[in-house]
Structures are given as structure tokens and as C-alpha cells.
Amino acid sequence: MEIRPILSALLRNSAGALLVSIQIAITLAIVVNAVFLVSKRIETVSRPTGVDENHMFTGWMSGFGKDLDFHNMVREDMILVRSIPGVVAATPTPQVMLSGSGSSNCMYPLPNEKGDCQPVAYYEQDEQGLAAIGARLAEGKGFAAEAIEWRAKPSQSSPKSGQVVASRAFLEKLFPGEKSFVGKVIYDNQSQPETVIGVIDHIQGSWLDWDKVEHVMLRPMVGTGPSIQYLVRTKPGEIDRVMADVEAALKKSNKNRVVGKLEKLSRMKERSYSGHTMIVMILGIVTALVVVFSCLGIFGLATFNVNTRTRQIGTRRAVGARKLDIARYFLIENWMVTTAGVVVGCLLALCAGYWLSTHYGLERLDLYYLVGGVLGLWAVGQLAAWHPSLRAAKVSPAMATRTV
Amino acid sequence: MFGYYLRLAFASFKRNPGLTALMVMAIALGIAVCLVTLTGYRAAANNPIAAKSDVLFVPAVDNWDPNNPYDRDKPWRQPDLLTFRDAEALVSTGIPDLNVIMYKVADVMSRDDSGMEPEAVLVRATSGDFFPMFDTPFLYGSGWDRRADAGPEPVIVLSKDLNQRAFRGENSVGKSVRWHDREFRVVGVLNDWLPSPKFFDVSNGPFNDMEGAYVPFRFGKQFEMGAAGNTNCWKTESIDSFERFTQSECIWIQTWVELRTPDKVRAYRAWMDNYVTAQKKLGRFPRPLNNGLYDVEGWLKFNNVVGDDRKTMVILAFAFLAVCLINTVGLLLAKFMNAAPVAGVRRALGASRRDIFWQHLVEAGVVSIAGGIAGALLGLAGVWALRAWYGRVIDEFGRVLPFEVGSLLLAIAISVIAGLLAGMYPAWRIGRSAPASYLKVQ
Incomplete structure (x- = not known):
């Protein structure tokens, strides 16, 4: 050469x-x-979000005024929203997935703070919660209407029913080596027991940049207000019309409630990832x-x-x-x-x-x-x-x- | 001579228009990419209160878990927020010239005479010192005094936007609004005020929206309102009332102090050390003594407001500019050497080496100026495109990517300097070549 x-x-x-x-x-x-x-x-x-984010939207609602009955307001609003054609399911919740703001706790596999506590994002929901986020249960069941606690006084304690639906990634960390998790009991730092009644394979928490983004649990409760989000899932292709209908119906029905801007979850996801x-x-x-x-x-x-x-x-x-x-x-x-x-x-x-x-x-x-x-x-x-x-x-x- | 060199340069561009366009484009693209990334970087690296930067301080104390530092990757970092009790102690020392204690809350605002569509408003529960400390511009009225802080008196300062919605922009001082089901008397309306980044509350997002109104801090506790921003807890505590919450190890409060002399800074530091040491005796602050007192610049760095992504992009953008410039050097070299016989003739007719050098440097300079201007335009187009894209998902994109003259001038300056440096070697090479060798073959 x-x-x-x-x-x-x-x-x-x-x-x-x-x-x-x-x-x-x-x-x-x-x-x-x-x-x-x-x-x-x-x-x-x-990464898969585990929820049906392309057909979901949410909006902040704030009740106000001297005679505010927050729980009654939420109940009436839920009946109204769920009656609108095109709505698959709706739930009141203070925490929204993909949004960048939410709540978290640290849960133990044993009472009295024994074992390693695992941080977890949680969503408080009512009985339509699972349907409203479009998450699939791999095991067990979701919450019955009777299990939902409509909390009377603000407090940090876990819901009275003692039921919880949790993500597989989170439960596998709490109970290494186990395959089935229904019936397992987890504890917060006050040793209040919560029994796993359902398991979700994949679902993301509120903070997409969190290294434990798949540590999630759903809790059957509605807080004390006066603000909350309404999370709504619609039939495919109808989200824009349903959003407009829901906004108009809510604004008309109750003068003592502020209807915040409704936002699609797909947009929240884009923003979180911008x-x-x-x-x-x-x-x-x-x-x-x-x-x-x-x-x-x-x-x-x-x-x-x-x-x-x-x-x-x-x-x-x-x-x-x-x-x-x-x-x-x-x-x-x-x-x-x-x-x-x-x-x-x-x-x-x-x-x-x-x-x-x-x-x-x-x-x-x-x-x-x-x-x-x-x-x-x-x-x-x-x-x-x-x-x-x-x-x-x-x-x-x-x-x-x-x-x- | 300069005019003559310019004419020669343009004649040379006409001979190889494709090559010239390529060189201009290489510089332009390098500059454009730098301009786009620099714009994002400078927006975040901005210090919006530079004039008072070194007299405003954030005190930070480490009340966190003995076993797990607040930031596991950087264990030396204190938490970026304070507990209610520590924050109250840190603003009641009597040492600073001004003290601010605050957090963010949210509730519905309306007017009794129904002149306003009720809306949920983010409100900063803060001290009267907030306004003089941060030089807030007032459209009408003013802030409140320390007596109103102590009361607390139901006074409120509205943002210009909120005043527009609540009172159609008129002077609303003395009128009242209803917030959290309570009458508040408007004492002031702020003018446009959009510090970017939002240096006084970076813990809740350096580009987050400004609050719609400001009320005295103590209403937060009186109304038992939790933070509409971050709240973090580490300790096992039974928290069954708001009172217990304010005494807990949960952090959600921010404080700022204005210390105008170095003596006061020293005194304040000493006070902080004494305070934490005394608290340790009461069984709090299980971690080693680690107090911080950050000025504005230090606080923005501490919170990594610029962010690793922006820094990485700027570094890669400048590496890209380097490639573009080396490319241009190579092309200039090839072009000049191709035209060496012409330079040989000029040398033979009496032009000095220096003349040849300057002639070619002028040619390189024209290329770099053209590249700089094209790059600036291209960069502006890039910023504009990114803003359009950002605008779909983010409301505050204008603050993240501002159009500003500073970056633009910087980009053009970089391009001219870099272009001249790039032209230096080829110009020197051609100036040095002996005339005879090119004349022989003719």
C-alpha cells in the first residue's frame, strides 16, 4: 500500500x-x-404514563361564601359532570398526575416504623377514580362508593376505610421478592394500617423528574376543601367539546364556586417535559x-x-x-x-x-x-x-x- | 488602502460565490445556535435586583433528618425553606434593617358589591418590609407598616393585573375586596413588576407567575392556611391541628433580611449560630451546625436557577461554533492558497508582506461581519420559533426566552472577533509565501 x-x-x-x-x-x-x-x-x-392522558382534562374548583357545604358542592358537581354526554368518568382529586405538583408520603412494610420506608406519591380519589384516570388493575379491585371517606376535619391521617390501591414498582420495593400484593398491609409513620386491595402495573406520579416516578398509591377519600380539582376522562375524539360543555355547565350551576381554567393532561405532560x-x-x-x-x-x-x-x-x-x-x-x-x-x-x-x-x-x-x-x-x-x-x-x- | 482592500475582497467573493456563501453560512449558523442557547442561559443567570444584591440575604438553617440530608446528592446543602418557628425567630432578631417572612396561599377573591367576577387568587402572605426591601414599583398607594404586620390589620396590596380585573384599573386605594371571606382594605396597587427569575421565591419555580395580591403574614396562621407552594416534612410527628403544624419540623416558610453593613452581617451570623446552638440543647437540629447566609447571587447559585441543561447547551453550542470557525479557517486557507499566484504578482509589483496580510485579513473580516449579521438574524428567528413552540405549553415563555439586545451584540462581537482570528492564519500564510515560485510557471 x-x-x-x-x-x-x-x-x-x-x-x-x-x-x-x-x-x-x-x-x-x-x-x-x-x-x-x-x-x-x-x-x-x-415512558408510558399508565394513564389515558390524551382523553383527560382537569380544572381547579374553589367553593367560597359563608354557607359553603364543600362536600355537597362536590357531590352535586360530580352528578352534573358525569351526566354530560361524552364523559367516561370523573373524580374529585387534589393531586394530578404529570402536573408537577402533588403530595407524597413515606410508607413502611411493618408497623412502628420498622423496615425501609418507601416514598410514594398519592392521589386521593372517589369511587370513579380508576376509571377517570384510565389505569388498568393487574390484580384485585378498586374502591367501592362506601369506602370513600368524605373527611370532616383537616388531618394528616390515612383514610378510615384502610384501603389502598398501589403501583407494582412501589410494592415490589416494600416487599422484595413477593409476586402478589393484594391483602398486604402498609403503614405510615403513625402506624395506621392500609390494606392493598388493588395493584396497578404501570402508573406515574405527579413529578415526572422524580427517580421514584412509578411509586404511586390511590387513596379513597375527598378532603375538606374549599378547593379541589375535577379530573375528567372523555370518549376518544370528544375532549374539546366535552371540555366546553363541562365548563359551561359548571359555571351555570353554582354561583358560589370559582371554575378555574380547564387544562388537558396532554398539555400538562408537554409542559412537564418542555x-x-x-x-x-x-x-x-x-x-x-x-x-x-x-x-x-x-x-x-x-x-x-x-x-x-x-x-x-x-x-x-x-x-x-x-x-x-x-x-x-x-x-x-x-x-x-x-x-x-x-x-x-x-x-x-x-x-x-x-x-x-x-x-x-x-x-x-x-x-x-x-x-x-x-x-x-x-x-x-x-x-x-x-x-x-x-x-x-x-x-x-x-x-x-x-x-x- | 482600506477601500482598495474592500474592493479586492468583493472581487474575490464574486470569483467564488459558492465558497463565500458557505463560509458566511458556517459562521452564521454557529452564531445563531450560540445566540439561542445564550438567550436561555442569560435569562436564567440574570440578577433582577443587582443594585441590592449584596445587602439582601436569605438565612438557611439545617433542621433536617439526622440520617438523611435534605439533598442526598449535596449533603452540605441546607433546606431551601424554613419551619414556621425558625422563620419567626430569624425575623425577630432586631439586627437587620428590614425583615421579610412569607409564604404563598390561595383562595377566592370577590367584591361585596359584585363588581368583580369571583376568582381564585394566589396571594403572598408577607411583611410590610417586602415592598421597600425589593423596591416594588407602586402605581397607587403604598405598602403597609409594622403595626399592620403586628395586628394583623386587614390591608391588601393588589398587582396591576388583578386591580385591572377587580376595579377596571382605577385607583382602588381605600376600597375593599373580599378574600377568604373577609374584608380587606386596598392600601396599594403595584405597577408592572416581573423580576425574572423570581429571585425571592425560587423554591417554587424561578419563572412561576407573580402573585395577584399581598396581605400581612399573620393572616396565614389566623386563617390556618397551608402553603400553596412546597411543603416538606421529615420527622415522625402527630400533626392534628394547624397550631401543631406551625410547631413541627415541616418547612414551608421563606425569610429575607436586609443587612446594610458588614458589622450587621457578622452580628446576624453570630445570632444564627447562637440560636441553633440553643435549639440543639432543646433537642432540635440533630444535624451538625451548618448555617448559611446567602446574598442574592449566592442564593440563585445555591438553587441552581440556571440549571445544568442550559449550561450544557451553551457549552455544546460554543463547541459547535468552534467547528464552524475551524471550517471557515480551512476554507479561507484553501481559497487564499488557490489565489496565491495573484498575491505573487502583487508582491512582485512591490506590495509588502504586511500589505498582503492586511488585504486578506480585510477579506476575512468582511466574511465574519456578514456571518455575524446573518447569524444574529438567524438566531432571532430561532428564538422566535422556540418561543412560538414554548408558548403552546407555558405561559411565562417570554421570561424564559426574552428578546434582548445584550445577547445579540455579544453574538455579533463574538463572530467578528472569532472571524478575524480565523482569518489571521490564512492571511499570514499567504503573506509569507515567496512571490517567485508563483511567477515561474506563468
């Missing part, structure tokens, strides 16, 4: 090649880290552009080299080099420049990945991404040099005899 002569020609006139190598090195560092970050974010955003989406968009664009510019850089260098060496190519052709030899020369030269960049780029990418992970608490760079980046850049480099190399091969042997 003609590696030695290519190398010595490269070293003779190294400025352009050096620039392209540096460019490729930085490109590799950017691409590998950006693609890694982006894919992690996409993974996060596309930071991730923004990262994905900006880094996605940067990645695409940086690869394009590296291509152009390689293309530019190869073209420049071919242009300045037409006489030399002509001479080589005149003394017997085949077209293939000429094309191969430029492809190998380009491969060497790319490889130099890739080697430095690997170091740079690893350093940048390490620095990002220690400084900003991001995950450590996965090496598969580095391998992928190296292979990708090699391919891109050869593609970019393809056209100039073919042009070089077409230089006629007669060029050797010309002066320019």
Missing part, C-alpha cells in the same frame, strides 16, 4: 489536514455526547449541522488537494497508475486525516462526557455511542471524499505535459 508516500505528502502540507482533523475531533466529541444526552431524554419522555423537548430539539439541530459542516470541511480539503495536484496526478497517470489507484490515493489520504481526528476525538468525547457527568450530575457516557460515532464519522468522511476522488481519477495523463 502507498501509506508511506501519502503520509509524507500529508506532512509536507499539513495545515489544511490538521484543521480538518481538529474539526472531526470536536465533531466526534459533540455528536457522541449530544446524541447520548438526546437519546436519554427521548427515553424519559416516551425542558427535555427543548434539549432534544436544540441538540438535534446542532448534531445535524455539525456533521454537515464536517462533511463540507472534508469535501473542501479533498477538492483543494485535487485542484493543487492536477499535474502530479497527470504525471502518475502518465507513468502507469490506474484510475483506481488515483481514487484510492485520495480516499486513503482522507481516511488518515479522519482517523487522526477520530483518535483525538475519542479522547475529547470521553473527557467531555466525564466532565459533564461529574459537573452536572448527568449520566456517564455509554461507550456504545462512542463506537457508533467513530464508525459513523469514518463512513461520512469517505462519502464526503468520494466525489473529489472520482474527479481526481478523471484527470487525463496529458495534464503531465501542461504547464498549469
Whole structure:
């Protein structure tokens, strides 16, 4: 192979090649880290929510006035909302999934604070709760109407019925190694027992960036007010009309209740993930552009080299080099420049990945991404040099005899 | 000479329009991406009360769980909120010039004469010192005094927006509104006031909406209102009344103090240490003594308001700009070397090396200025597009991504400086080449 002569020609006139190598090195560092970050974010955003968020909406309601009977207001409103065509189910609840605000507690597998307490987000709901969020029970059953506690006085204690529906991820942490959880009893720090009557395979809590996002439980109760959310699930394709109908009906029915803005859960989800989406968009664009510019850089260098060496190519052709030899020369030269960049780029990418992970608490760079980046850049480099190399091969042997 | 070099530069652009466009585009895209990420970064890194930044302080004490620090990743961090009892103690020291104790509550506001559509309003229960401490602009009236704090007297300050809805924007001072089923007398109406980030309440979101009204802090306890923001607890306590809640280890209150002299800062720090040490004797504060007194800048950093994502994006954006510039250097080099025979002729006719250098540097400068301007426009388009996208899901997008001249000028300056640096090497290379070698072959 003609590696030695290519190398010595490269070293003779190294400025352009050096620039392209540096460019490729930085490109590799950017691409590998950006693609890694982006894919992690996409993974996060596309986790299943476990609820039917595309057909759900919610709104804050606040009762006011001297004679406010909050529970009566909620009961009447629920009858009204559930009677509107297109509504599948509705529940009063202070906590809404995907929204970024909610409540949490820490629960023990044993009384008297024995065992490891597991943090959990909880939703207080009535008997239509499960249907209103569209979550599927893997085991057991949901709450009966009689189990719902309409709490008379504010307090931190767990619901009187002692029933709870919980997520599998949470229960598996509390009872490692167990398969079935119906009938298990869990305790808060006051040792009040709550018996698991149903298990949900997948459901997310209120905070999507929480590392225990799948630790969730449903509690059968309605608080003391005076504010609460009404969470409504609709039939597919009818959410916009149902939202308008519900808002109009509620506003008309009771003058001592403020109807807050109704909002779709899909929009809440988008908002909760807007930071991730923004990262994905900006880094996605940067990645695409940086690869394009590296291509152009390689293309530019190869073209420049071919242009300045037409006489030399002509001479080589005149003394017997085949077209293939000429094309191969430029492809190998380009491969060497790319490889130099890739080697430095690997170091740079690893350093940048390490620095990002220690400084900003991001995950450590996965090496598969580095391998992928190296292979990708090699391919891109050869593609970019393809056209100039073919042009070089077409230089006629007669060029050797010309002066320019 | 400069005019002549400019003419030469434009003649050279005409010879290779594609290559020139490519160079301008490379710089423009690099600058545009930097501008977009810088805009988000600078919005969050902004200090909206810079003039008083080093006399306003947030006291922080660590009352958390002996076994689990508040922030498991950064165990040295104190909680970012206070218990009710500690907050009350921290504002009754008599040392600071101004004291603020506050939290956020929510309830329905209306008018007895039914001149207002009832609505749920977020209200900041706070001290009268809030207004002078944070230099709030008043449209009508003013805040309240310490006597109103102590009462508490039913006085209320409305935001401009809420005054618009409640009183159609007229001077409402002296009139009354009903909130939490109680009459409050309007003493002041704020003018437009939108500090960004919302430095005085970053615990509940640095870009969250401003409150609609302000009432004396003590009404919160009197009405037994829980926080409409974050509340965190760690300790096993039976909390069966609001009174017990205010005595618990749950945190939900914020305090700010204004300490105008270093002596006062020292005295306040000493007071905090004494307070926590005394509380330890009573069996509280099981963690090691770890008090913090953060000024505005320090508090914004402590809460990582800028966020790791924004920093990472800025770093990657500048790395991208570096690639774009190296690309331009390479293209300039190729272009100049291709045209070396012309430079050879000029040298032979008497142009000095320096003349050749300057001539080519002018050409590089024109490319970078064009790239900078195109990049600024492209960047503005990018910010505009992101705002349009953000606007669908977030109401406060204008604060997250403001249009501002600062970032724009910064971007153009970066591009010109970077462009000239990028042109330096190719210009130097061409200036150095010997004229004879190019004349020979002609």
C-alpha cells in the first residue's frame, strides 16, 4: 500500500489536514455526547404514563361564601359532570398526575416504623377514580362508593376505610421478592394500617423528574376543601367539546364556586417535559449541522488537494497508475486525516462526557455511542471524499505535459 | 488602502460565490445556535435586583433528618425553606434593617358589591418590609407598616393585573375586596413588576407567575392556611391541628433580611449560630451546625436557577461554533492558497508582506461581519420559533426566552472577533509565501 508516500505528502502540507482533523475531533466529541444526552431524554419522555392522558382534562374548583357545604358542592358537581354526554368518568382529586405538583408520603412494610420506608406519591380519589384516570388493575379491585371517606376535619391521617390501591414498582420495593400484593398491609409513620386491595402495573406520579416516578398509591377519600380539582376522562375524539360543555355547565350551576381554567393532561405532560423537548430539539439541530459542516470541511480539503495536484496526478497517470489507484490515493489520504481526528476525538468525547457527568450530575457516557460515532464519522468522511476522488481519477495523463 | 482592500475582497467573493456563501453560512449558523442557547442561559443567570444584591440575604438553617440530608446528592446543602418557628425567630432578631417572612396561599377573591367576577387568587402572605426591601414599583398607594404586620390589620396590596380585573384599573386605594371571606382594605396597587427569575421565591419555580395580591403574614396562621407552594416534612410527628403544624419540623416558610453593613452581617451570623446552638440543647437540629447566609447571587447559585441543561447547551453550542470557525479557517486557507499566484504578482509589483496580510485579513473580516449579521438574524428567528413552540405549553415563555439586545451584540462581537482570528492564519500564510515560485510557471 502507498501509506508511506501519502503520509509524507500529508506532512509536507499539513495545515489544511490538521484543521480538518481538529474539526472531526470536536465533531466526534459533540455528536457522541449530544446524541447520548438526546437519546436519554427521548427515553424519559416516551415512558408510558399508565394513564389515558390524551382523553383527560382537569380544572381547579374553589367553593367560597359563608354557607359553603364543600362536600355537597362536590357531590352535586360530580352528578352534573358525569351526566354530560361524552364523559367516561370523573373524580374529585387534589393531586394530578404529570402536573408537577402533588403530595407524597413515606410508607413502611411493618408497623412502628420498622423496615425501609418507601416514598410514594398519592392521589386521593372517589369511587370513579380508576376509571377517570384510565389505569388498568393487574390484580384485585378498586374502591367501592362506601369506602370513600368524605373527611370532616383537616388531618394528616390515612383514610378510615384502610384501603389502598398501589403501583407494582412501589410494592415490589416494600416487599422484595413477593409476586402478589393484594391483602398486604402498609403503614405510615403513625402506624395506621392500609390494606392493598388493588395493584396497578404501570402508573406515574405527579413529578415526572422524580427517580421514584412509578411509586404511586390511590387513596379513597375527598378532603375538606374549599378547593379541589375535577379530573375528567372523555370518549376518544370528544375532549374539546366535552371540555366546553363541562365548563359551561359548571359555571351555570353554582354561583358560589370559582371554575378555574380547564387544562388537558396532554398539555400538562408537554409542559412537564418542555425542558427535555427543548434539549432534544436544540441538540438535534446542532448534531445535524455539525456533521454537515464536517462533511463540507472534508469535501473542501479533498477538492483543494485535487485542484493543487492536477499535474502530479497527470504525471502518475502518465507513468502507469490506474484510475483506481488515483481514487484510492485520495480516499486513503482522507481516511488518515479522519482517523487522526477520530483518535483525538475519542479522547475529547470521553473527557467531555466525564466532565459533564461529574459537573452536572448527568449520566456517564455509554461507550456504545462512542463506537457508533467513530464508525459513523469514518463512513461520512469517505462519502464526503468520494466525489473529489472520482474527479481526481478523471484527470487525463496529458495534464503531465501542461504547464498549469 | 482600506477601500482598495474592500474592493479586492468583493472581487474575490464574486470569483467564488459558492465558497463565500458557505463560509458566511458556517459562521452564521454557529452564531445563531450560540445566540439561542445564550438567550436561555442569560435569562436564567440574570440578577433582577443587582443594585441590592449584596445587602439582601436569605438565612438557611439545617433542621433536617439526622440520617438523611435534605439533598442526598449535596449533603452540605441546607433546606431551601424554613419551619414556621425558625422563620419567626430569624425575623425577630432586631439586627437587620428590614425583615421579610412569607409564604404563598390561595383562595377566592370577590367584591361585596359584585363588581368583580369571583376568582381564585394566589396571594403572598408577607411583611410590610417586602415592598421597600425589593423596591416594588407602586402605581397607587403604598405598602403597609409594622403595626399592620403586628395586628394583623386587614390591608391588601393588589398587582396591576388583578386591580385591572377587580376595579377596571382605577385607583382602588381605600376600597375593599373580599378574600377568604373577609374584608380587606386596598392600601396599594403595584405597577408592572416581573423580576425574572423570581429571585425571592425560587423554591417554587424561578419563572412561576407573580402573585395577584399581598396581605400581612399573620393572616396565614389566623386563617390556618397551608402553603400553596412546597411543603416538606421529615420527622415522625402527630400533626392534628394547624397550631401543631406551625410547631413541627415541616418547612414551608421563606425569610429575607436586609443587612446594610458588614458589622450587621457578622452580628446576624453570630445570632444564627447562637440560636441553633440553643435549639440543639432543646433537642432540635440533630444535624451538625451548618448555617448559611446567602446574598442574592449566592442564593440563585445555591438553587441552581440556571440549571445544568442550559449550561450544557451553551457549552455544546460554543463547541459547535468552534467547528464552524475551524471550517471557515480551512476554507479561507484553501481559497487564499488557490489565489496565491495573484498575491505573487502583487508582491512582485512591490506590495509588502504586511500589505498582503492586511488585504486578506480585510477579506476575512468582511466574511465574519456578514456571518455575524446573518447569524444574529438567524438566531432571532430561532428564538422566535422556540418561543412560538414554548408558548403552546407555558405561559411565562417570554421570561424564559426574552428578546434582548445584550445577547445579540455579544453574538455579533463574538463572530467578528472569532472571524478575524480565523482569518489571521490564512492571511499570514499567504503573506509569507515567496512571490517567485508563483511567477515561474506563468
